[in-house]
Amino acid sequence: MTLLDLENISRRYGPVRALDGVNLSVATGSRTAVVGPSGSGKTTLLRIIAGFELPDTGRVRFDGALLADGPAGVPAHKRGIGIVSQDGALFPHLSVADNIAFGFERGAPDREKRIESLLEMVELEAAMATRRPHQLSGGQQQRVALARALGRRPKLMLLDEPFSALDTSLRENMRKAVARVLQAAGITAILVTHDQTEALSFADQVAVLREGRLVQAGPPQAIYHQPRDRETALFLGDAVLLPAIIKNGFADCALGRVAVDGDHAGKAEIMLRPEQIRVAVDGATPQNGGRVVDVQFGGAVCTISVALADTALPPIVLKTSSVALPSPGNLVRLDVAGKAHVFA
Numbered sequence: 001m002t003l004l005d006l007e008n009i010s011r012r013y014g015p016v017r018a019l020d021g022v023n024l025s026v027a028t029g030s031r032t033a034v035v036g037p038s039g040s041g042k043t044t045l046l047r048i049i050a051g052f053e054l055p056d057t058g059r060v061r062f063d064g065a066l067l068a069d070g071p072a073g074v075p076a077h078k079r080g081i082g083i084v085s086q087d088g089a090l091f092p093h094l095s096v097a098d099n100i101a102f103g104f105e106r107g108a109p110d111r112e113k114r115i116e117s118l119l120e121m122v123e124l125e126a127a128m129a130t131r132r133p134h135q136l137s138g139g140q141q142q143r144v145a146l147a148r149a150l151g152r153r154p155k156l157m158l159l160d161e162p163f164s165a166l167d168t169s170l171r172e173n174m175r176k177a178v179a180r181v182l183q184a185a186g187i188t189a190i191l192v193t194h195d196q197t198e199a200l201s202f203a204d205q206v207a208v209l210r211e212g213r214l215v216q217a218g219p220p221q222a223i224y225h226q227p228r229d230r231e232t233a234l235f236l237g238d239a240v241l242l243p244a245i246i247k248n249g250f251a252d253c254a255l256g257r258v259a260v261d262g263d264h265a266g267k268a269e270i271m272l273r274p275e276q277i278r279v280a281v282d283g284a285t286p287q288n289g290g291r292v293v294d295v296q297f298g299g300a301v302c303t304i305s306v307a308l309a310d311t312a313l314p315p316i317v318l319k320t321s322s323v324a325l326p327s328p329g330n331l332v333r334l335d336v337a338g339k340a341h342v343f344a
């Protein structure tokens with residue numbers, strides 16, 4: 001079932017088209033991640049859903065109600081949509097408990113019990129309730145911000161880069177914790193992030209914006225392996241791009257004969273994710289491999305550049321483990337796993 005439906009949303013700021021005809025559906029109970037380069041319209045989209053901004057044209061439907069129809073709309077505080085921002089935006093002069101209870105309806109019964117259960121939900125100790133925000137770590141502050149937003153019992157939670165101020169390991173823990181909490185509470189979520197890995201691991205739908213347009217939306221695996229175009233492919237991760245001739249489900253390219261998706265025939269560009277190409281130091285011949293021209297040791301994941309035989313293409317960049325790492329000058333065998341993607 002659809003909880004949120006964005007229909008042809010456009011928004012301009014003077015000459016800037018922040019959003020241009022965006023259509024997006026969000027299913028009840030799902031997690032959507034919105035990604036895109038800086039200035040592509042992510043925050044504007046979130047603010048339009050929250051009700052802090054109204055579209056120039058287009059409709060926002062939420063839970064059976066029309067929240068915005070062009071510049072006419074329901075105000076943010078009447079939408080029942082929660083939001084957690086980058087800095088958490090806690091009230092510095094209020095205790096954790098008072099911050100959390102801020103969202104409760106006036107004279108709410110069971111105040112203390114609800115605070116306690118929200119703290120538990122976001123995995124914070126009850127003893128934290130009396131602290132002030134400045135006495136908490138960044139991760140703890142974000143958990144309180146999430147508890148405060150959950151306290152309003154929203155059907156939809158908007159997460160605007162809520163992990164970006166945290167360091168890498170804490171980020172990952174928080175992302176998992178937030179996903180767990182939202183799932184347990186049955187709350188639909190939309191996350192805006194700059195971090196592609198975060199988007200791909202958090203969401204069951206990834207929406208890619210570019211210059212105010214929705215380029216592609218779909219499950220993370222599909223977006224990653226079958227991106228609409230070269231730009232989206234490179235935005236979401238490293239990619240090996242090769243010219244090829246396609247025939248009967250196979251591509252002839254500088255890596256030899258490679259299975260491809262789709263039913264394209266003729267000249268095309270194909271894409272492989274580097275992890276689809278296995279590097280072996282044994283059994284290499286010029287027909288099934290290439291020569292290592294550069295090795296970057298990186299601990300668990302190392303990067304090697306390989307010049308393919310009989311081609312003027314620049315060396316391809318691959319990832320490999322530090323075990324049996326080749327050296328520059330070695331001839332290596334390259335085996336492709338899975339199918340290459342063809343840009344139609």
Ligand SMILES: Nc1ncnc2c1ncn2[C@@H]1O[C@H](COP(=O)(O)OP(=O)(O)OP(=O)(O)O)[C@@H](O)[C@H]1O
Nearest residue numbers: 013016017018036037038039040041042043044045
């Ligand atoms: N209030 C505003 N007035 C004028 N221009 C604006 C305003 N808000 C956003 N813009 C412009 O609209 C475009 C989209 O901005 P938006 O903040 O939505 O992008 P974003 O994808 O969230 O970017 P970032 O990743 O850098 O946060 C940008 O070109 C921005 O400069």
